[in-house]
Amino acid sequence: MPLDEETRLVRKGAPPKGGSVLARTVNPPVQRGSTVLMPNAASLYDDSQLTYGITGLSSPANLQLALAELEGSPDVTLYPSGLAAITGVMLALLKAGDEILVVDSAYRPTRRFCDRVLARFGVATTYYDPALSPDALMALCTPRTRLILLEAPGSLTFEMQDVPAIAAAANARGVLTMIDNTWAAGFYFKPLAHGVTISVQALTKYVGGHSDVFMGSAATADNVIGNQLGDAMWDIGWSVSPDDAYTVLRGLRTLATRLPAHQAKGLEIARWLQLRPEVARVLHPALETDPGHALWKRDFTGACGLFGVVLKPASQKAVHAFLDALDLFGLGFSWGGYESLAIHCDPQLKNRTVPVNLEGPLLRLHVGLENTADLIADLERGFAALNA
Numbered sequence: 126m127p128l129d130e131e132t133r134l135v136r137k138g139a140p141p142k143g144g145s146v147l148a149r150t151v152n153p154p155v156q157r158g159s160t161v162l163m164p165n166a167a168s169l170y171d172d173s174q175l176t177y178g179i180t181g182l183s184s185p186a187n188l189q190l191a192l193a194e195l196e197g198s199p200d201v202t203l204y205p206s207g208l209a210a211i212t213g214v215m216l217a218l219l220k221a222g223d224e225i226l227v228v229d230s231a232y233r234p235t236r237r238f239c240d241r242v243l244a245r246f247g248v249a250t251t252y253y254d255p256a257l258s259p260d261a262l263m264a265l266c267t268p269r270t271r272l273i274l275l276e277a278p279g280s281l282t283f284e285m286q287d288v289p290a291i292a293a294a295a296n297a298r299g300v301l302t303m304i305d306n307t308w309a310a311g312f313y314f315k316p317l318a319h320g321v322t323i324s325v326q327a328l329t330k331y332v333g334g335h336s337d338v339f340m341g342s343a344a345t346a347d348n349v350i351g352n353q354l355g356d357a358m359w360d361i362g363w364s365v366s367p368d369d370a371y372t373v374l375r376g377l378r379t380l381a382t383r384l385p386a387h388q389a390k391g392l393e394i395a396r397w398l399q400l401r402p403e404v405a406r407v408l409h410p411a412l413e414t415d416p417g418h419a420l421w422k423r424d425f426t427g428a429c430g431l432f433g434v435v436l437k438p439a440s441q442k443a444v445h446a447f448l449d450a451l452d453l454f455g456l457g458f459s460w461g462g463y464e465s466l467a468i469h470c471d472p473q474l475k476n477r478t479v480p481v482n483l484e485g486p487l488l489r490l491h492v493g494l495e496n497t498a499d500l501i502a503d504l505e506r507g508f509a510a511l512n513a
């Protein structure tokens with residue numbers, strides 16, 4: 126009997142049973158789906174098969190493969206944002222009674238999660254000075270210490286850490302290490318090759334690269350930990366959208382071409398700023414004058430376009446006038462896109478445990494892919510307003 130129009134409208138255009146009608150395009154298809162149709166009744170409960178669209182569809186699966194290549198890991202777990210990657214790893218691995226050591230220069234929302242959520246679940250956080258030697262840091266460990274969180278360079282103040290030495294000492298003691306590797310974008314620093322247990326990054330920044338998507342990733346070479354991270358995604362019910370995974374994968378294709386441009390332009394602007402009379406110091410580990418330069422040179426193969434600028438003492442009004450006079454540098458937080466950005470940082474520094482003593486107000490610049498002469502002209506406008 127011919128099918129009724131009602132049924133035909135519901136069914137026409139669906140992929141045929143047992144095959145795909147897709148042409149072989151350069152990029153993987155954006156496969157959107159919650160339901161995955163199984164070939165027979167026996168496969169419905171076969172754990173070795175993909176049975177549910179929350180994970181494993183084409184674009185996220187292909188992104189995971191490409192990121193595993195970037196990180197040098199067997200697999201990568203995807204999260205709906207960079208912050209979700211940090212918090213997701215912690216939720217997967219920590220339990221009540223554990224203690225963690227978190228670098229004081231960590232991305233501020235990481236700290237908020239530790240203070241507001243982990244504390245509620247009975248996990249205690251100690252913030253440590255990024256300048257601590259690996260030995261001094263290990264001396265803070267107690268029998269309950271489960272995880273050390275590193276970030277190098279640190280958020281806003283750009284301190285470097287001796288990552289391999291900390292990872293080696295923590296491994297010897299059975300303590301997990303996790304690094305927020307967003308600054309190096311998984312490209313200029315390879316945490317797993319330096320002994321770190323888990324490398325996390327906000328793909329939202331340089332990997333996405335166009336300021337139009339949120340995502341995060343966690344990579345580990347430890348299969349047991351990797352399975353725990355994957356299981357937690359199922360347990361919590363998080364997933365990433367196939368459209369977003371497609372967008373991030375497209376960004377990843379040009380990461381190795383974009384980052385050297387951010388590095389070169391960023392360093393040119395940083396060196397120009399070092400000569401400005403209004404500037405006390407530029408916080409950028411690739412500058413020879415930076416206290417973290419030796420560690421950066423030893424462990425990293427490059428730098429991105431994000432760095433700090435400490436001004437000589439100036440009023441808040443003058444700092445606001447500087448920022449408000451900028452035209453090409455947008456005033457916004459989420460860096461790593463193609464465009465230049467600026468923020469002032471002092472309100473965020475108040476949350477640190479170890480007081481930050483700088484000569485004057487702190488700015489953070491993200492140097493995008495614009496022409497550097499145009500960006501310098503923009504900063505000159507800012508300094509004119511600051512001095513007015």
Ligand SMILES: Cc1ncc(COP(=O)(O)O)c(C=O)c1O
Binds near residue numbers: 206209232328341460
């Ligand atoms: C160092 C660092 N880590 C993580 C994140 C969080 O990324 P997302 O915005 O995707 O949550 C950010 C965002 O600014 C960041 O700067």
